[in-house]
Amino acid sequence: MVEGSQPAGAAPTGAGPWGVALRRLRRNRLVLAALALFVLIVLFSLAAPLWAVHVAHTGPNTTHTLAKVEVDGEKREVVDPTGKPTGPLWFGAGGRFFLGADGSLGRDEMVRLMYGGRTSLFISLIAALITTALGAALGLLAGYFRGWPDTLISRALDVIWAFPVLLLAIALGLVLAVGGLQIGPVTIPSGSIWIPIMVISVVFVTYTARPVRGEVLSLREKEFVEAAVAQGAGPARVMFGELLPNLWSTIIVFFTINVANSMLLESALSFLGVGVQPPNASWGTMIATGSTLIKSAPLLTILPGAMILLTVLALNVLGDGLRDALDPKSKLRLEVHAGLAEPEGTPV
Amino acid sequence: MGRFIVRRLLGMVAVLFAVSVLAFLIFNVIPNSDPAQRMAGRNATPQLVASITEEWGFDEPLPQQYLTMMGNILSGDVISYTNRENVDERIVEGVPATFSLCLGAALLWLTFGILFGYLSAVRAGGWLDRVLTVVAVTGISIPVFWLAAVLLNYLSYQAGIFPSGGYVGLTEEPLDWAYHLLLPWLTLAVVQIGFYSRVLRSNMLDAMSEDYVRTARAKGLSERRVMTRHVLRNSLIPIVTLFGLDVGVLLGGTILVEAIFNLNGIGQYAFESLKGLDLPPIMAIVLFGAFFVVLFNALADIAYAYLDPRVKLEDSAQ
Amino acid sequence: GSSGGKEGGTLHGTYASFPDALDPALARTVEAWTAMYDTYLPLLTYAHADGEAGSKVVPALAESLPKVSKDGKTYTLTLHKGLKYSDGTPVKASDFPASVERMFKLNSGGSPFYTGIVGAEKFAETKSGGISGIKADDKTGQITIQLTKPRGTFTSELALMYVAVLPADTPAKNMTADPPPATGPYEIVKSQPGRGWSYDRNPQWEKANGKLIASVPSGHLDKIDIKVVSNPSTQVNEVERGSSDWMQTTIPTDLYNSVKEKYEGSQFRVEPTISNYFFWMNTTKPPFDDLKVRQAVNYALNGAAMERVYAGTLKANQQILPPGMPGYKKIELYPYNMAKAKELIAEASPSDRDVTVWVDDEDPNNQAAAYYQGVLKKLGFNAKLKEIAAEDFFPLIGNQSTPDLDTGWLDWYEDYPHPNDFFQPLLAGESILPQENSNLAQIDDPKLNAKIARLEEEPLGPKQEAEYADLDREYMEQAPWAPYGSRTVSTFVSDAIDLEDIVFNPTFGQDLASFQLK
Amino acid sequence: MSEPLLSVNDLRVGFVTEGGLVQAVDGVSFDLAPGEVLAIVGESGSGKSVTAQTIVGLTRSPNTRLDGSIRLGGTELIDADDAQLRRVRGERIAMVFQDPMTSFNPVYRIGNQLVEAIRAHRPEVSETEGRRRAIELLDSVGLSDAERQVNRYPHEFSGGMRQRAMIAMALALEPEVLIADEPTTALDVTIQAQILELLRQLNRERNLATILITHDFGVVAELADRVLVMHDGKIVERGDLDDVFYAAKDAYTRQLLGAVVRLDQAPSLRPSPGAAPLLEVRDLVKHFPVKRGLLFDREVDRVRAVDGVSFSVAQGETLGLVGESGSGKSTLSRTVLQLLAPTSGSVRFEGREIGGLSRRQMRPLRADMQMIFQDPYASLNPRKRIGQIVAEPLRLHRRASGSELRRKVQKLLDRVGLSPAHYDRYPHEFSGGQRQRVGIARALALQPKLIVADEPVSALDVSIRAQITDLLEDLQEELGLTYVFVAHDIGVVRHVSDRIAVMHNGKIVEQGPADQVCEQPSDPYTRALLAAVPVPDPRETRARRGSSAL
Ligand SMILES: Nc1ncnc2c1ncn2[C@@H]1O[C@H](COP(=O)(O)OP(=O)(O)OP(=O)(O)O)[C@@H](O)[C@H]1O
Ligand SMILES: Nc1ncnc2c1ncn2[C@@H]1O[C@H](COP(=O)(O)OP(=O)(O)OP(=O)(O)O)[C@@H](O)[C@H]1O
Numbered sequence A: 001m002v003e004g005s006q007p008a009g010a011a012p013t014g015a016g017p018w019g020v021a022l023r024r025l026r027r028n029r030l031v032l033a034a035l036a037l038f039v040l041i042v043l044f045s046l047a048a049p050l051w052a053v054h055v056a057h058t059g060p061n062t063t064h065t066l067a068k069v070e071v072d073g074e075k076r077e078v079v080d081p082t083g084k085p086t087g088p089l090w091f092g093a094g095g096r097f098f099l100g101a102d103g104s105l106g107r108d109e110m111v112r113l114m115y116g117g118r119t120s121l122f123i124s125l126i127a128a129l130i131t132t133a134l135g136a137a138l139g140l141l142a143g144y145f146r147g148w149p150d151t152l153i154s155r156a157l158d159v160i161w162a163f164p165v166l167l168l169a170i171a172l173g174l175v176l177a178v179g180g181l182q183i184g185p186v187t188i189p190s191g192s193i194w195i196p197i198m199v200i201s202v203v204f205v206t207y208t209a210r211p212v213r214g215e216v217l218s219l220r221e222k223e224f225v226e227a228a229v230a231q232g233a234g235p236a237r238v239m240f241g242e243l244l245p246n247l248w249s250t251i252i253v254f255f256t257i258n259v260a261n262s263m264l265l266e267s268a269l270s271f272l273g274v275g276v277q278p279p280n281a282s283w284g285t286m287i288a289t290g291s292t293l294i295k296s297a298p299l300l301t302i303l304p305g306a307m308i309l310l311t312v313l314a315l316n317v318l319g320d321g322l323r324d325a326l327d328p329k330s331k332l333r334l335e336v337h338a339g340l341a342e343p344e345g346t347p348v
Numbered sequence B: 001m002g003r004f005i006v007r008r009l010l011g012m013v014a015v016l017f018a019v020s021v022l023a024f025l026i027f028n029v030i031p032n033s034d035p036a037q038r039m040a041g042r043n044a045t046p047q048l049v050a051s052i053t054e055e056w057g058f059d060e061p062l063p064q065q066y067l068t069m070m071g072n073i074l075s076g077d078v079i080s081y082t083n084r085e086n087v088d089e090r091i092v093e094g095v096p097a098t099f100s101l102c103l104g105a106a107l108l109w110l111t112f113g114i115l116f117g118y119l120s121a122v123r124a125g126g127w128l129d130r131v132l133t134v135v136a137v138t139g140i141s142i143p144v145f146w147l148a149a150v151l152l153n154y155l156s157y158q159a160g161i162f163p164s165g166g167y168v169g170l171t172e173e174p175l176d177w178a179y180h181l182l183l184p185w186l187t188l189a190v191v192q193i194g195f196y197s198r199v200l201r202s203n204m205l206d207a208m209s210e211d212y213v214r215t216a217r218a219k220g221l222s223e224r225r226v227m228t229r230h231v232l233r234n235s236l237i238p239i240v241t242l243f244g245l246d247v248g249v250l251l252g253g254t255i256l257v258e259a260i261f262n263l264n265g266i267g268q269y270a271f272e273s274l275k276g277l278d279l280p281p282i283m284a285i286v287l288f289g290a291f292f293v294v295l296f297n298a299l300a301d302i303a304y305a306y307l308d309p310r311v312k313l314e315d316s317a318q
Numbered sequence C: 001g002s003s004g005g006k007e008g009g010t011l012h013g014t015y016a017s018f019p020d021a022l023d024p025a026l027a028r029t030v031e032a033w034t035a036m037y038d039t040y041l042p043l044l045t046y047a048h049a050d051g052e053a054g055s056k057v058v059p060a061l062a063e064s065l066p067k068v069s070k071d072g073k074t075y076t077l078t079l080h081k082g083l084k085y086s087d088g089t090p091v092k093a094s095d096f097p098a099s100v101e102r103m104f105k106l107n108s109g110g111s112p113f114y115t116g117i118v119g120a121e122k123f124a125e126t127k128s129g130g131i132s133g134i135k136a137d138d139k140t141g142q143i144t145i146q147l148t149k150p151r152g153t154f155t156s157e158l159a160l161m162y163v164a165v166l167p168a169d170t171p172a173k174n175m176t177a178d179p180p181p182a183t184g185p186y187e188i189v190k191s192q193p194g195r196g197w198s199y200d201r202n203p204q205w206e207k208a209n210g211k212l213i214a215s216v217p218s219g220h221l222d223k224i225d226i227k228v229v230s231n232p233s234t235q236v237n238e239v240e241r242g243s244s245d246w247m248q249t250t251i252p253t254d255l256y257n258s259v260k261e262k263y264e265g266s267q268f269r270v271e272p273t274i275s276n277y278f279f280w281m282n283t284t285k286p287p288f289d290d291l292k293v294r295q296a297v298n299y300a301l302n303g304a305a306m307e308r309v310y311a312g313t314l315k316a317n318q319q320i321l322p323p324g325m326p327g328y329k330k331i332e333l334y335p336y337n338m339a340k341a342k343e344l345i346a347e348a349s350p351s352d353r354d355v356t357v358w359v360d361d362e363d364p365n366n367q368a369a370a371y372y373q374g375v376l377k378k379l380g381f382n383a384k385l386k387e388i389a390a391e392d393f394f395p396l397i398g399n400q401s402t403p404d405l406d407t408g409w410l411d412w413y414e415d416y417p418h419p420n421d422f423f424q425p426l427l428a429g430e431s432i433l434p435q436e437n438s439n440l441a442q443i444d445d446p447k448l449n450a451k452i453a454r455l456e457e458e459p460l461g462p463k464q465e466a467e468y469a470d471l472d473r474e475y476m477e478q479a480p481w482a483p484y485g486s487r488t489v490s491t492f493v494s495d496a497i498d499l500e501d502i503v504f505n506p507t508f509g510q511d512l513a514s515f516q517l518k
Numbered sequence D: 001m002s003e004p005l006l007s008v009n010d011l012r013v014g015f016v017t018e019g020g021l022v023q024a025v026d027g028v029s030f031d032l033a034p035g036e037v038l039a040i041v042g043e044s045g046s047g048k049s050v051t052a053q054t055i056v057g058l059t060r061s062p063n064t065r066l067d068g069s070i071r072l073g074g075t076e077l078i079d080a081d082d083a084q085l086r087r088v089r090g091e092r093i094a095m096v097f098q099d100p101m102t103s104f105n106p107v108y109r110i111g112n113q114l115v116e117a118i119r120a121h122r123p124e125v126s127e128t129e130g131r132r133r134a135i136e137l138l139d140s141v142g143l144s145d146a147e148r149q150v151n152r153y154p155h156e157f158s159g160g161m162r163q164r165a166m167i168a169m170a171l172a173l174e175p176e177v178l179i180a181d182e183p184t185t186a187l188d189v190t191i192q193a194q195i196l197e198l199l200r201q202l203n204r205e206r207n208l209a210t211i212l213i214t215h216d217f218g219v220v221a222e223l224a225d226r227v228l229v230m231h232d233g234k235i236v237e238r239g240d241l242d243d244v245f246y247a248a249k250d251a252y253t254r255q256l257l258g259a260v261v262r263l264d265q266a267p268s269l270r271p272s273p274g275a276a277p278l279l280e281v282r283d284l285v286k287h288f289p290v291k292r293g294l295l296f297d298r299e300v301d302r303v304r305a306v307d308g309v310s311f312s313v314a315q316g317e318t319l320g321l322v323g324e325s326g327s328g329k330s331t332l333s334r335t336v337l338q339l340l341a342p343t344s345g346s347v348r349f350e351g352r353e354i355g356g357l358s359r360r361q362m363r364p365l366r367a368d369m370q371m372i373f374q375d376p377y378a379s380l381n382p383r384k385r386i387g388q389i390v391a392e393p394l395r396l397h398r399r400a401s402g403s404e405l406r407r408k409v410q411k412l413l414d415r416v417g418l419s420p421a422h423y424d425r426y427p428h429e430f431s432g433g434q435r436q437r438v439g440i441a442r443a444l445a446l447q448p449k450l451i452v453a454d455e456p457v458s459a460l461d462v463s464i465r466a467q468i469t470d471l472l473e474d475l476q477e478e479l480g481l482t483y484v485f486v487a488h489d490i491g492v493v494r495h496v497s498d499r500i501a502v503m504h505n506g507k508i509v510e511q512g513p514a515d516q517v518c519e520q521p522s523d524p525y526t527r528a529l530l531a532a533v534p535v536p537d538p539r540e541t542r543a544r545r546g547s548s549a550l
């Protein structure tokens, strides 16, 4: 009796590990909510030019210190003589200064919040991309070759790890703000947002490289790797053909976490004045300017901070959901066990 | 054990050396203004700048400057460029505030992190687990400095429940000491409580599917005893290592919280020196921070070997 | 001072950060000078009075103002007999040259003011062999100073903190951690760098110095404790609650107006400063080599808007000399007129439209620069803002090799109330240097340079003040800068302190000796 | 028949999983009489463990659906509350599990875990008294020097010692019933024999009713009084030992028994090939250095995994390599294929020396020498489709591409008994046996001359094991392949091998034709090894035991 062709209890034919993961994600309501929130925030930021041109009729950096706005018939000053900005006018002035002015310069807070989103998201996503790619590559090399490449990479990572994270980031940010950065042919002018991107990428490499290295060390002992070597596959083919496909789940999970951490670090750096250079808006710089007016206009501090909180929260929930969906071991464990997703009565 | 200590000490010295070289290079190789000019002030004349350069040896080759700097740091009489005062004294003065802040916050997040992690693991899937999960994930996502500013504004300036920052010595008035540190502790701990409870929860859920837990139940132990003596005990081992690493890193960088709550600790001193591009204190503080990171790294390994008899110290020394 | 008010008691004050030094030879900031005004006395000092009166030089350790030779190169003073340091040791005439030499040995920021003394230049180089130009006779107490060439500002410079007299054996190192013995009414008894310091009455003041030196008040308080509180909002909070009596730091823009409304008159008072906040324009490079463009910028910059950006802590003005400076006469060549500005730009039609604006990262200066960037944009320039750490800012823009030095922000506070302290370093051709350049506009007009050099040598009198006023106008016609105002600071005390009789000296700030409990 | 000690009626256990409801146990009923040894036998996934664990309520969880009845003496257990269950677990019913490596908590000493078991039910027993009892228990299960053993940690015990300690812990409170779920599956055959002897002795001396769960009919024959055969959650056969072995009524049981490879049945004779030697190994040595040092690691010790081995394999022949765990079989097979660099000695393939060749020089030879692995779940890359895995060697050596490649792969899949439609499926969609077939297809891709199979069937169930060995034999005949067949179960080795080599501590202690090695072994270790293998024939077992132990 040859075994039945239909293996017991398997998913429909052709559904690879990604298929299974996707199906699991679709059923996890918390993850779907987080994804929706993140997409919403991205759209909110991308809509910045539309809102600026059609509703607020001002750019993010345009100052309106002496300007007046028409609200229900009477003219109101954007910034009063003592430098105090107007509070949110909502749609009182046709959407202008929807969330009020950002300080004594009288810039539109809503427009800056949207443009700030663009900057913060851009920096965090790109920095996370670089960190994850660099960390994964270093982890793969160190884990596979072991010996002196592993020691070299690990010790270098130890040094970056030992260097107090924030101190390193501030030092780099400060110094690069003056002279800019020269990497081979590429020169990054000092004010550009690529400086914080480079700084954040370097600082977080260790957080990705180490776990990837650990996973490669264990994957490397598995028999399917030995089978590839037995067929004459060279190191490159083993690393990228056999090991890398198994690392994607870790890499993707770390990418989401890196985006979250990059956003937090970017806002800290901008708050300390060594991240995004004024007058460009980023949620971090907005908290910095806002915090000087925290007593008289607390909203100017709470709003950008809340935006960061929501974005990072969405990313963390997404990261968690992805980790459980992609992690083969947890097949039965989390969703059904934790009751976060509905246990299914009928087979799919 | 001795072998481990010797290897780790050498490792530490090597890492600290590399960290000091990195810090030195960042401020010297990458272009910024010449320290002599900064010290000469606004009425500087070329002659004054020249004599400052000569006095401080800024014209000497970089390796030479590095050696003199490190010599001063290790012998304890390194002088800051901007206000020419003894850096080591300032660091020593900052130690009580930074240590009280870090260790207090660490204690806070360890207790609540473990409590929340344990509860959400034991009642996995229940409403308590979902609530604690949301609280934990939100905790991880809060920008620390923003939380500090908001708490300081609402709980101190507006409501006046808490003092508006400042550090009171433990030996002077212990009660006041704690009263002044409550908000800073809370700010630092919130993020970590979220993180630790998440890690402990996932460790415990893994441990629950281990064979020895099934054996424990088969022995007729009560559920509570199985959960504490077996599941929790094994899941705490990675937490101890994580704690060792986090405290080390923390001691190096409590810049934001100290600055906002004006605790006058090492973090704040580091931030002031950074803003002034004042290399001597930056080097000293970076080394001070790195030392603790590496030290706690080693302590974490020792704790791991102590807690898990399978791990021998020698092979964890690589 | 007002009648009533208690003698004695303790004042609790706060600073936002520890001053750069509590060593008179080294200190160069107003915060440090306020802390030492009543502790370390030079031979001469500035009258302990408000406004114009506070700019007058009066004798301190010297019996009278210096006798100046006809050629203006020899200054002779005589030390009071019987002066004592707070540790009881007598003040000797030879302590003065020793203190000046100590200042040169420490490479102090103030040494450039005294290189005019014969032999000072050589001593600054070799740090040995004494300064030949200063003779002191301990028996008669007479001190004679030879200058290489006449120097109208020297009397004002003799009254600066840099040359406060200290015992000859004071070590040539930063004494902030244990300050040297005092000559004034208060001595510093405890100093913890980074944390705070405190004063007691100088026992020798009542016994000896007080009787001899009429120009310096004896002070009402017995003890003064100063604590460093780095968060200004916390400082305001503590003064409002009364847990501290006075905050030296200017109130943050966010709270300024609410504190002003609540406490003006009772615990709060606005104080003018002799300072100038301006945007310099590099006259050697397009687009700012064209006078029309520079004038257009002056027309386009609106003082009223600037006052709002500074939330009421700025008084608009459009010239070189700020109000309160001897020789000040109001000039307004470019009243705000955007249309005229655009017209001038159209006429000049500059080819290079890319402009870099430099500013430091202190709030609200960076906000002001952001506003200025907006103005340049309106005039059709593509302006890029570059924000640099405050500590690093001046040396960086003072270094000619820094690229794109087109325009930028700067603030300048008087070192001492003398017009030359603005014209010579900021506008004289000789101040244009490759590295330590303070003439950022790099304006080099031979006629005006000669006028500055001439007036520098003549002692300051009504004739000279009038000529300085004309000089102010002549420079503003060249419009090397777009000045927009001078900053005001504030005195904010708790209700335990009598506000009226607090003296605010334009150079030394609040006079600690004038504080009195109600 | 006296009153049954334990009776299970119509037990049904279902698990709600992501893939739907899995009915693990589907209406099982049986009784256990005092002092009786009841064996539950069946293939993997047949529901044996779930049945056993449900008796003591270990399968309770929010996703489990339980019904039916389990009565222990007077008390009903199926819906007993936790407190009642706790009083039963360990005190009245004790359990011993399959994998001793993970069944003890690694961070507590063995003695403490035993004392914990005792004091869970006898809190009045003091620590010292508990320790004394623990030492006594360890002694009673044959652990020498119990005084010192009690303070050691689980990882310091060998597999056999740990299983003895586990049994000691189970006996701590003198339970009425002992449930042993595959107690010896993870052990070497010699150790297994000792543990089975211990269980029989405990049953006889203490009249301890025992439920023995296993998938090895030899173990059943060795110990059981009555037998239940389970398949897909149901009992398909029940009865006394001899009834089931010799007069099985159910077709599935008969088919299962037929598939069991018997050591004592001579395989059909195959003409001895006698052709030119394909592979010659002379004095092959592979040592693993153990490094230790204060600053820099220097070698302090060496693990002599392969310690001077010589053998040769003729074209078309199958050499069986058998030995216990850690005897060096895998190291030898990897060193021969140059996957591990030999320390010394020569390996000649088709007359040409291949020891010490560089990776580039070895590449063309790789096509002629292929390997099949033990763990079906780890030998296939989980992220690649089956077609890609089998095509990989062809693509690597540029033997085919495009549609021709796909055609070749589908032919290979068909040849190993898998449908070509499986081309785009992923490994996790296949059973253990099917995955092993993919491994074989991959090995055949480059038409190799030599295939080294390192325990190819050890992880499979009995019936599937037979199918794979038959497949390998058919391929050998058809393609003239030469095999080195590695295993620790000498029964399987005898079934497939022409010649057999027995390894012990890195050396080949005996080598020769299969029949001669199995029937007239000259080396004492080989003799002990053969004696320890349980024979799946109750009469034979009784005869052997009668002559030796009675
Ligand atoms: N907790 C569980 N959740 C879901 N399915 C389970 C669970 N436990 C067991 N099963 C399934 O129930 C069936 C029976 O499992 P069981 O472990 O009893 O088999 P077994 O006979 O012991 O096999 P083996 O020889 O591998 O031990 C299997 O298909 C298994 O996948
Ligand atoms: N890479 C290695 N480093 C150190 N020791 C090793 C290594 N590989 C194997 N050994 C040791 O060599 C001995 C033989 O191992 P090997 O895996 O060849 O045994 P085996 O006969 O295959 O056992 P099993 O039946 O468990 O597969 C063991 O003691 C093992 O611990």
Ligand SMILES: [Mg+2]
Pocket: D048, D049, D050, D181, D182
């Ligand atoms: Mg089982």
Ligand SMILES: [Mg+2]
Pocket: D329, D330, D331, D454
């Ligand atoms: Mg093996």
